[in-house]
Amino acid sequence: MKVLVINAGSSSLKYQLIDMENEHVLAKGLAERIGIEGSQVSYEADGKEEIVVKEKLEDHGDALNIIIKELLDPEVGVIDKIEEIDAVGHRTVHGGEEFTESVKIDDKVIQKMEEYSDLAPLHNPANLMGIRAMQELLPDVPEVAVFDTAFHSTMPDYAYIYSIPYEFYKDYDIRKYGFHGTSHKFVALEAAKMMGKPIDELKIITCHLGNGSSIAAIENGKSIDTSMGFSPLAGLVMGTRSGDIDPSIIFYLNSKGYSMQQLNNILNNKSGALGISGVSSDFRDIEKAANEGNERAILTLRKFCYRIRTMIGAYVAAMDGVDCIVFTGGIGENSFLDRAQICRKLSFFGVKLDRYRNREETGTRFISTDESKVKVMVIKTNEELMIARETIEHIND
């Protein structure tokens, strides 16, 4: 069975064709600058060199046309006929309260996703463009929507309700939804395998640290709390997003002449690690600057790690314990310095990092000592594979 995984953004589209017999990626790539000057599609078949097709892409349909042409190409292609694609799995961002798990796409699902576009104006309309284009190209192939929010739908009401008038929840759907659910679920399942225990007997804290970052508390296989909220702006210090701040700052800055639109842009694109450091939103640049003695870069890393550590402490309290802590995402998987700084003051809970495993080894592995009461691991996330697995699971809904 072969599943095509699509992650459509407003001007980009990432894709992978995965053979689910052995979960092997047959081909993958990225269409960029859709609808903009200089558009192109990259395509890399397993074991072959990447090729780049520079062509005008008016819309997502144009991009998918090229992708399918390459998949079928006699030289670099990986399938002989289009019917070999058994299903399409779409990364979709906001499923609101309706979609508590992945779902086979039909007109009703599309309509509901359109309704939720208000809640995720940057993401849902783009996801829908990918879905519609695919439906036109391959009308007979079943498609499944895999929502970023779905895994967190198990949060209890006292975790997701905000302490503002209850009517706002009822009238405008304002509550915590959480995001990155596909990644948190994938690494939690992997963590359970590594622990050699069923996931429903474990308390796991997963830290997805990338350009966007979030933490989840996963008790007995269910997300019971997470750091992102109504939107992906909430929670941790991110590349350019502020994470949690006192909401009064917004009114105060508004009174100083910043418009709501400017503040929206500042909090989403000019804050977080970029805002504090003034160096970059990229943690490699910030670590380099910190090593060279840049005070604001040092402060950024301290703040980033401090926020994560205190959030871990909160989630230990939420679950009345923790069996393992997982690091994933570009920073979580690669930055031994940040992992060390985060775990340094978790010794009270029984966390003991193994310096060698943390610094010298790479890839998915334990980084705590054998004696450490709470296990710590690095797990390489694989959202595409998780989407493909979910697609197969829900293809017959």
Ligand code: ADP
């Ligand atoms: P996204 O959230 O866009 O998927 P990633 O998960 O790829 O992003 O994470 C990107 C972040 O990971 C960047 O800030 C990058 O600097 C950081 N990163 C990647 N490799 C390293 C490394 N070796 N050390 C520190 N940070 C790293």
